[in-house]
Amino acid sequence: MRYLVTGSAGFLGANLVMRLLADGHEVVGLDNYHSGLRANTAMLLGRPGFTFVEHDVVEPFDIPCDVLCNLACPASPPHYQQDPVYTLRISVLGTLHALENAERHKARMLHASTSEIYGDPLVHPQPESYLGNVNSIGPRACYDEGKRAAETLCADFTRLGRVDARLVRIFNTYGPHMRGDDGRVVTNFLLQALSGKALTVYGAGQQTRSFCYVDDLIEGFVRVLALRENQGPINLGNPNEFTMLQLAEAVQRVVGSSLPLRFEALPTDDPKQRRPDIAKARRLLNGWEPEVQLAEGLARTLAYFRNQAQGRSA
Numbered sequence: 596m597r598y599l600v601t602g603s604a605g606f607l608g609a610n611l612v613m614r615l616l617a618d619g620h621e622v623v624g625l626d627n628y629h630s631g632l633r634a635n636t637a638m639l640l641g642r643p644g645f646t647f648v649e650h651d652v653v654e655p656f657d658i659p660c661d662v663l664c665n666l667a668c669p670a671s672p673p674h675y676q677q678d679p680v681y682t683l684r685i686s687v688l689g690t691l692h693a694l695e696n697a698e699r700h701k702a703r704m705l706h707a708s709t710s711e712i713y714g715d716p717l718v719h720p721q722p723e724s725y726l727g728n729v730n731s732i733g734p735r736a737c738y739d740e741g742k743r744a745a746e747t748l749c750a751d752f753t754r755l756g757r758v759d760a761r762l763v764r765i766f767n768t769y770g771p772h773m774r775g776d777d778g779r780v781v782t783n784f785l786l787q788a789l790s791g792k793a794l795t796v797y798g799a800g801q802q803t804r805s806f807c808y809v810d811d812l813i814e815g816f817v818r819v820l821a822l823r824e825n826q827g828p829i830n831l832g833n834p835n836e837f838t839m840l841q842l843a844e845a846v847q848r849v850v851g852s853s854l855p856l857r858f859e860a861l862p863t864d865d866p867k868q869r870r871p872d873i874a875k876a877r878r879l880l881n882g883w884e885p886e887v888q889l890a891e892g893l894a895r896t897l898a899y900f901r902n903q904a905q906g907r908s909a
């Protein structure tokens with residue numbers, strides 16, 4: 596099969612491409628390096644079956660494929676808030692162009708949606724049936740509302756019989772090939788710990804997130820694409836929930852040193868809690884279950900960033 600992966604230079608894109616190549620597929624990657632890394636493309640170009648197109652999804656594209664995975668979008672709050680109007684354009688126009696490309700080539704599509712469509716959730720944990728609590732005019736809205744509109748486009752194309760577009764709602768995910776400077780909590784804590792700095796905890800650190808190791812997520816993608824029928828949105832994530840203070844402790848244990856915490860202001864509209872209800876994924880995806888737990892996943896991610904640092908200083 597020939598896959599097109601938009602956002603192939605990003606964290607999830609690069610990990611997905613590696614998995615698809617390992618499964619024996621041909622993969623075309625597409626990215627414009629707005630938030631993706633040239634190093635990820637360089638790493639992928641060394642592998643048979645991979646080709647790359649540099650393109651901005653805000654402009655239409657025409658690339659033959661059997662399956663299109665629509666991952667192009669900055670995803671960390673500092674990155675997507677840097678140019679909020681562009682983020683909204685990427686989410687909405689990028690998804691429209693992906694759907695049009697998939698329709699033209701009769702390709703199945705996987706769309707990377709997000710737990711952010713639930714906003715600051717009032718229902719906990721969040722099942723797919725929860726309609727969300729999003730501030731449409733806050734600093735996160737460019738991403739949250741953009742991703743909601745992208746879901747609408749996928750649902751309408753699917754209802755109209757134009758494209759079989761499958762929605763996965765991705766909860767916080769981490770692992771190798773993340774950008775060290777993406778400003779997310781896992782990368783911030785790991786890199787701060789590696790350089791012996793204080794860990795920056797926003798607010799009182801009582802807000803919660805549930806962290807999924809990237810390999811578990813990618814396995815979920817593959818299984819959603821393999822479903823015979825489109826089953827509507829499916830949450831993918833690890834349901835084990837931690838406060839940011841607990842995450843800081845977990846990072847300290849993995850690094851093996853006790854580091855001071857530096858408390859900083861809580862960003863506006865920062866969700867207070869987040870945990871996926873993954874009953875639907877468990878039921879439909881052939882026993883899918885996140886297998887890599889936090890300590891193990893943090894250790895693997897730490898090893899990746901350590902190697903990166905050694906590579907730079909060598």
Ligand code: UDP
Pocket residue numbers: 671672767778779780781783784795796797798800802804839861862865866
């Ligand atoms: N956070 C933190 N310290 C950091 C970065 C983030 O305490 O250095 C908090 C942030 O306020 C949020 C959580 O960690 O409550 C997860 O933030 P992240 O940006 O990783 O992802 P989000 O789930 O908010 O999109």
